[in-house]
Amino acid sequence: MEEITIDVNYLARVEGRGALNISISKDGKVEDLQFRIYEPPRFFESFLIGRKYDEVMELTSRICGICPVAHQITAIRAIENALGIEPSQQTRDLRKLMAISAHIQSNVFSMYFLSLPDLMGYESIITMTKDNLDIVKRGLKLKKLGNDITDLIGGRAVHPVTAVVGGFTVIPSRNKMKAIRKRLVEAKQDAYDTVDLFSEVEIPDFERKCEHIAISDPKEYSINHGRFRSTEGLDIDEMEYRDYIREEQVPYSTALHSHVKNRSSFMVGPLPRVNINFDQLSSDAKDAARRSGVKFPNFNPFVSHLARAVELVHDIDESIEIIDRVPLKEERRNFICKAGFGAAITEAPRGSLYHSYEIDNNGIVKKADLVPPTAHNANNIEKDLQEFVLTLLDLSMDEITLKCEMLIRAYDPCISCSTH
Amino acid sequence: MKALIIEKNSMNILLERFLEEYRVFGPTKPGSDSTFDEIKSIEQLHLDYISTVLPPKKFFLPPNETLFSFNIKNGKFTTKEIRPDEKILILGIHPCDVHALLKLDKFFSGDFNDLYYQNRRKNSAIIALNCVEPSEHSFCRSLGTGPFLNEGYDILLTDVGTNYLIEIGTSTGKRLVKGLNLTNASEEDFHEKERRLKLMEKKFKKSMNISWLPKIARENLDHDIWFDLGERGGVAGSFPCLSCGSCTFVCPTCYCYEVYDAVDLSLKSGTRNRELDSCQLLEYAEVALGGNFRRDRKDRIHHWMLCKFGAAAGGKNSSCVGCGRCIRVCPSKIDITEVAKALRRG
Amino acid sequence: MVKKPKIAIFKFTGCAGCQLELLHLEDIFLDLLELFDINYWVMVKRDNDEKEWDISLVEGGISTPKEIEEIKQIRKKTKFLVAFGDCAIGGCIPSIRNWIPQMEAENQVYPDTSTIHSMKVLGIGEYVKVDAILKGCPPHRETIVELLKSALLKIRPRLKQHPVCVECKFRDNACLITSKKMACMGPVTSAGCGAICPSLGRECEGCFGPMSNPNASALASIFKDIGFSEDDIKRKFRKYAGMSSEFQKEALHEWKK
Amino acid sequence: MINAYLPNLAIIKKIIRETHNTNTYMLEFFDKQLQTSFSCTPGQFMMYSVFGAGESAISLSDINNNDITATIRNVGSVTNTILNMKEGDSIGIRGPYGTGWPLDKAKGKNVLIIAGGMGIAPLRGAITHIKNQRNNFGHLEIIYGARTPGDMIFKYEFEKWRQIKNSRLDLTADTIPANTPFECKAGLVTSCFPSMKTQHKNAIVLLCGPEIMMRYAAKCLETIGFKDDQIYLSLERRMKCGIGKCGHCQIGLKYVCKDGPVFNYTDIKPFIHPL
Ligand SMILES: Cc1cc2nc3c(=O)[nH]c(=O)nc-3n(C[C@H](O)[C@H](O)[C@H](O)COP(=O)(O)OP(=O)(O)OC[C@H]3O[C@@H](n4cnc5c(N)ncnc54)[C@H](O)[C@@H]3O)c2cc1C
Numbered sequence A: 001m002e003e004i005t006i007d008v009n010y011l012a013r014v015e016g017r018g019a020l021n022i023s024i025s026k027d028g029k030v031e032d033l034q035f036r037i038y039e040p041p042r043f044f045e046s047f048l049i050g051r052k053y054d055e056v057m058e059l060t061s062r063i064c065g066i067c068p069v070a071h072q073i074t075a076i077r078a079i080e081n082a083l084g085i086e087p088s089q090q091t092r093d094l095r096k097l098m099a100i101s102a103h104i105q106s107n108v109f110s111m112y113f114l115s116l117p118d119l120m121g122y123e124s125i126i127t128m129t130k131d132n133l134d135i136v137k138r139g140l141k142l143k144k145l146g147n148d149i150t151d152l153i154g155g156r157a158v159h160p161v162t163a164v165v166g167g168f169t170v171i172p173s174r175n176k177m178k179a180i181r182k183r184l185v186e187a188k189q190d191a192y193d194t195v196d197l198f199s200e201v202e203i204p205d206f207e208r209k210c211e212h213i214a215i216s217d218p219k220e221y222s223i224n225h226g227r228f229r230s231t232e233g234l235d236i237d238e239m240e241y242r243d244y245i246r247e248e249q250v251p252y253s254t255a256l257h258s259h260v261k262n263r264s265s266f267m268v269g270p271l272p273r274v275n276i277n278f279d280q281l282s283s284d285a286k287d288a289a290r291r292s293g294v295k296f297p298n299f300n301p302f303v304s305h306l307a308r309a310v311e312l313v314h315d316i317d318e319s320i321e322i323i324d325r326v327p328l329k330e331e332r333r334n335f336i337c338k339a340g341f342g343a344a345i346t347e348a349p350r351g352s353l354y355h356s357y358e359i360d361n362n363g364i365v366k367k368a369d370l371v372p373p374t375a376h377n378a379n380n381i382e383k384d385l386q387e388f389v390l391t392l393l394d395l396s397m398d399e400i401t402l403k404c405e406m407l408i409r410a411y412d413p414c415i416s417c418s419t420h
Numbered sequence B: 001m002k003a004l005i006i007e008k009n010s011m012n013i014l015l016e017r018f019l020e021e022y023r024v025f026g027p028t029k030p031g032s033d034s035t036f037d038e039i040k041s042i043e044q045l046h047l048d049y050i051s052t053v054l055p056p057k058k059f060f061l062p063p064n065e066t067l068f069s070f071n072i073k074n075g076k077f078t079t080k081e082i083r084p085d086e087k088i089l090i091l092g093i094h095p096c097d098v099h100a101l102l103k104l105d106k107f108f109s110g111d112f113n114d115l116y117y118q119n120r121r122k123n124s125a126i127i128a129l130n131c132v133e134p135s136e137h138s139f140c141r142s143l144g145t146g147p148f149l150n151e152g153y154d155i156l157l158t159d160v161g162t163n164y165l166i167e168i169g170t171s172t173g174k175r176l177v178k179g180l181n182l183t184n185a186s187e188e189d190f191h192e193k194e195r196r197l198k199l200m201e202k203k204f205k206k207s208m209n210i211s212w213l214p215k216i217a218r219e220n221l222d223h224d225i226w227f228d229l230g231e232r233g234g235v236a237g238s239f240p241c242l243s244c245g246s247c248t249f250v251c252p253t254c255y256c257y258e259v260y261d262a263v264d265l266s267l268k269s270g271t272r273n274r275e276l277d278s279c280q281l282l283e284y285a286e287v288a289l290g291g292n293f294r295r296d297r298k299d300r301i302h303h304w305m306l307c308k309f310g311a312a313a314g315g316k317n318s319s320c321v322g323c324g325r326c327i328r329v330c331p332s333k334i335d336i337t338e339v340a341k342a343l344r345r346g
Numbered sequence C: 001m002v003k004k005p006k007i008a009i010f011k012f013t014g015c016a017g018c019q020l021e022l023l024h025l026e027d028i029f030l031d032l033l034e035l036f037d038i039n040y041w042v043m044v045k046r047d048n049d050e051k052e053w054d055i056s057l058v059e060g061g062i063s064t065p066k067e068i069e070e071i072k073q074i075r076k077k078t079k080f081l082v083a084f085g086d087c088a089i090g091g092c093i094p095s096i097r098n099w100i101p102q103m104e105a106e107n108q109v110y111p112d113t114s115t116i117h118s119m120k121v122l123g124i125g126e127y128v129k130v131d132a133i134l135k136g137c138p139p140h141r142e143t144i145v146e147l148l149k150s151a152l153l154k155i156r157p158r159l160k161q162h163p164v165c166v167e168c169k170f171r172d173n174a175c176l177i178t179s180k181k182m183a184c185m186g187p188v189t190s191a192g193c194g195a196i197c198p199s200l201g202r203e204c205e206g207c208f209g210p211m212s213n214p215n216a217s218a219l220a221s222i223f224k225d226i227g228f229s230e231d232d233i234k235r236k237f238r239k240y241a242g243m244s245s246e247f248q249k250e251a252l253h254e255w256k257k
Numbered sequence D: 001m002i003n004a005y006l007p008n009l010a011i012i013k014k015i016i017r018e019t020h021n022t023n024t025y026m027l028e029f030f031d032k033q034l035q036t037s038f039s040c041t042p043g044q045f046m047m048y049s050v051f052g053a054g055e056s057a058i059s060l061s062d063i064n065n066n067d068i069t070a071t072i073r074n075v076g077s078v079t080n081t082i083l084n085m086k087e088g089d090s091i092g093i094r095g096p097y098g099t100g101w102p103l104d105k106a107k108g109k110n111v112l113i114i115a116g117g118m119g120i121a122p123l124r125g126a127i128t129h130i131k132n133q134r135n136n137f138g139h140l141e142i143i144y145g146a147r148t149p150g151d152m153i154f155k156y157e158f159e160k161w162r163q164i165k166n167s168r169l170d171l172t173a174d175t176i177p178a179n180t181p182f183e184c185k186a187g188l189v190t191s192c193f194p195s196m197k198t199q200h201k202n203a204i205v206l207l208c209g210p211e212i213m214m215r216y217a218a219k220c221l222e223t224i225g226f227k228d229d230q231i232y233l234s235l236e237r238r239m240k241c242g243i244g245k246c247g248h249c250q251i252g253l254k255y256v257c258k259d260g261p262v263f264n265y266t267d268i269k270p271f272i273h274p275l
């Protein structure tokens, strides 16, 4: 066979700037494979030092425009852990609703805008509008629903403003919540249709058993807190994260690569979440998953899309539950600032997100440590590609390239996050 | 006209009567940062308020309103006027704010009528409330615009203890209380009103001598104080002006507005709107090609103060009614009464 | 119908939030596609036309030598270049690191800094001529539409330059500085957001950058007067627009002890 | 009651190219009744609407016939859109507004007209008026300056103005590029003052141009004996309504749109920045 070199200088339909280089020798061996993240780093961990504890959520929000909510909530929880603050049940509920809304927005964006064009044979959602207007409209509608919920609770969809250490600066009004609830109920069918759509589209048949990790809690489908658990037996508290997860620099990428101590790379994201927490999904979401004909746990990274769709059904169900129970009463936020260390792990739409801070007596940050989902996944993406590309060698160059890109997009990497 | 009294805790009788005919707006919070909002039930109403953030001007000259819509077809345009015709009733408006409306009434008529403002005024009823507790910033007494009112109301309320004294100013007012089961006011009630006025007048902390004002407005165009206010240390313990415009937006007699078009995505139709503007903003006096007739902060604050002192628009009289809102809202603590005094002194 | 203007959307050092804000125009997304030919947008499209564009929206600041080259190329191929959001205008939040020595910042994050080629992060205007700026972190969706519409009509967009206080007053808010002694950046911050924060019980943090001709030093004195420390004040001005000439003095200011 | 803010449909009947960025437009109300009842005095202005772009104040640049004449220079949104219009296109107008030149007061007097740049636009009507009622006025002297000869408007009128009995026309340009076929002096308008015929006695001055030029001209006139109250000038300010409500054009006590745009110099002198 011929030597194969693939050079994708910029990866399209992913957030941020990354590239892919693969070279395969005549005898069908992967000589070199680099998922090259060249997005310039912004050094958040450096400039957070010297800032005040109550700014951290606002600053880290700017790590990512797609998942600002995840960064805010993680930062707030890490700071609360450092200060020893227990937020109220209402605050937890509203935070979860806000996090879910961001999941809806981001997952719909990933499914409909970033990956669906590949799966349906289009260049982009823009060209898709010609023949598939209904699908595009459905995607827009679902995405808007997510945004509008974030808007309502957070004040603004991109970089919300109301979530602060200890709670919220203002509680949304009952009437507006009611209106949103109505839209959520209506969106349920769209969510089912999304599950159908993604169980019908053809995905590559590729499986690679690797460690899947997500936070987990027996009582709920975890997003904002839980133990850090894996399919290989990892089961730790968020404060112990650094004892188990290691990072390494690779020369061709500005994103660090993660692995479990003494083990290999791992995967985080919707698929690991559904794999690990399947039992906690709402019953409708479980049914939808079963109806799709795909079995979980599942180790085909392309099933991530379907996992997102299943989560969408769950997200709608849980949002309605929260709206029905949250009392929406004004609360006071009282706490004192003191020195301490706090860590938190949450599930951002793209997977587990870790923040930890050390603060001094005046509330000034002394040390910050952040690991976004794509920094967790970057290593695993390469490992997947190494195996995946070998299954494609019969195809044309263009097709190999597209398929490799599709695998990357199945992870929905958020490159800005990874090089925070 | 005969006067009536109503027990304070029976105010819902009046409110219900008003609600039959009008959308009712009144103060919804106690204290100085109250706001005029829609009142649908008596619990929402806080007649014990001291001042509001925005004056009731917002009901007659809203911060943003549509003047007309336009449509372009075959190169020709048509316009469609949008006329406000809702019937509204402002409940609990203080004397200074009523006086401000009287000034605006005059301003928005004349050679050219502003139909938008006037229609709103025509469709409104004013239920005023005399002030028995001044805000620490107000000085209406110096300007003759308070604390008690004797013109410009349909109905006037005065707190006389457990009751409100109800005085009728117009036929609308008369119609609104007709048939309600209310007691006639007695001589004593009027004595009590008088007594409260005297008491109230002693409580003012701020004052402004209006006999100076025309002179100040004429003579102080190049006073050092404008430099102090604009750039340097401020006046009488204030900081320099931020040019944030807050003073003008909360002022019940400031009326300046901007006009702009908004087209929709068809690019064929849209609306012409107006939005309140402020002479404190840099863009206010900007003209094409980068020209600006009041580029310096000192010129802007100077323009505003003199306008309030009566140099512009208000004509001979001051256009300030002494409500004190601009003093309360100013983050730089600039106090118009102190500026007036300082100008007079130096 | 006239030819649709060609639009390109680029990302440099930033968070993609501005692009997301554009994508959050779900209600009119399809209408916009009717009016414009978006032919370069890596985050959304796989086929990107690199010839030339009528309008380029550039998100993100410039922080590597490679980015300087890229923005210069884009300028050459663009008729109307828009600095889309605070990062492209002046570096925004990432520019806080400009106050730390570069090596110190790098060492904090990377064990081996030899492969990192970062410089101070600055706005694109530092390297190329900019035709319009859309303030905000992120800019408000409405202002994005306003800018695009004006481009079609060939008129000047109505973009606000006055302070947040104006919008705050339109919403009938009591001032947080005077009533609650909160350190609100509203009086020096450009409007455009609709005074989101003060309306939701939070002081404005300044995410729309400086207004036209702000009196930053007066506000700094006010903050001091209501009990904020010199460090607090410095942090406030070293946030979204620490690189701007308007805030430079307050951001740098070594307050006299 | 009529809504003073509603513009009326008008049709562009004719466009005359003046300079690279300035055109003169002859307009007519679409509504015949409006057109026949329309009357104005020189120095007044109208508000021009371009839907989508906004509204601008533009002087009536002549009063000769039944047309509404406007000479518009392209400087921004509204004016740019107008410049791209063709004959037969429609536009929204309302007015006329403001006070005109004090032609009654000028009766029997020598009239000195000093214009800079676009400032000649509102003055052309006054010239036409004086020409039409030649016997009512004394000597007429017109001094017109522009940045370059190419920026001069109404060039086709110059010959007609020269032929007005008992009059004098003086043209000047700040800079004159080489090979300009056009005859005029080099220098600011005030450089024409030494050769000026009009003297302060029994004279009235009508002045319009950039504010800085007007201030300078007024100061020079003072030195040769003119009193402030002999000088009338037309001011420009930002305008949003044209009818004295929006506040933008306030200058001291006055509103440019309502009390002006033509003012006696004494009334506004304190509010115009000193040189
Ligand atoms: C009484 C009067 C008479 C005028 N006569 C003429 C004339 O005969 N010919 C002519 O070409 N121009 C004249 N102008 C100036 C003309 O009004 C401005 O050039 C025009 O408004 C610019 O508008 P624009 O939308 O094109 O520019 P932009 O710069 O886009 O202006 C936007 C807005 O700013 C305001 N504005 C900007 N510049 C001015 C200005 N100089 N004066 C008033 N408002 C301004 C307007 O409200 C306008 O809508 C006159 C102005 C006034 C006040």
Ligand code: SF4
Pocket: B247, B250, B251, B252, B253, B308, B319, B320, B321, B322, B323, B324, B325, B326, B327, B336
């Ligand atoms: S100037 Fe100040 S005190 Fe006077 S009416 Fe206006 S806001 Fe009230």
Ligand code: SF4
Pocket: B244, B246, B331, C164, C165, C166, C168, C169, C173, C174, C175, C176, C177, C178, C184, C185, C186, C187, C195, C198, C204
């Ligand atoms: S709260 Fe902030 S934005 Fe609002 S008026 Fe006060 S200073 Fe201005």
Ligand code: SF4
Pocket: A161, C164, C189, C190, C193, C194, C195, C196, C197, C198, C203, C204, C205, C206, C207, C208, C209
């Ligand atoms: S109020 Fe200030 S911080 Fe909040 S969104 Fe507006 S500009 Fe940004």
